[in-house]
Amino acid sequence: MPELSDNCGKCGLEFPYALPRCPICHKSVCDSCLIRMGGNTFCGTDCSHAFFFGGEEEIDESESPKFEDGE
Numbered sequence: 923m924p925e926l927s928d929n930c931g932k933c934g935l936e937f938p939y940a941l942p943r944c945p946i947c948h949k950s951v952c953d954s955c956l957i958r959m960g961g962n963t964f965c966g967t968d969c970s971h972a973f974f975f976g977g978e979e980e981i982d983e984s985e986s987p988k989f990e991d992g993e
Contacts, residue, residue, distance in 0.1 A: 930955055932965055944969050 928941045931949030941950035945962060946969035957964045964970040 946972050 926940065927936050927938050928950050929936050930941060930952040931944075931947075932951055932955035935952060937952060941952055942956065942963045943950050944965040947965060949965045951963065951965045955965070957966055957970050959970040960974060962970070962973065964973065
């Protein structure tokens with residue numbers, strides 16, 4: 923039976939155990955390469971910022987409802 927191992931998606935090193943995966947890009951990442959932010963483990967700052975700040979869309983003020991005086 924083959925042994926389980928995992929390769930780091932950043933540095934490429936092989937480890938004899940499963941590594942945590944980035945919740946955005948699903949790369950496995952080792953302890954020396956990972957970034958921790960908000961209690962989560964990410965492969966880099968791009969993925970960590972996308973997780974926390976990337977989901978919001980800009981609001982176009984021209985499409986917001988206008989209220990008339992007296993309402």
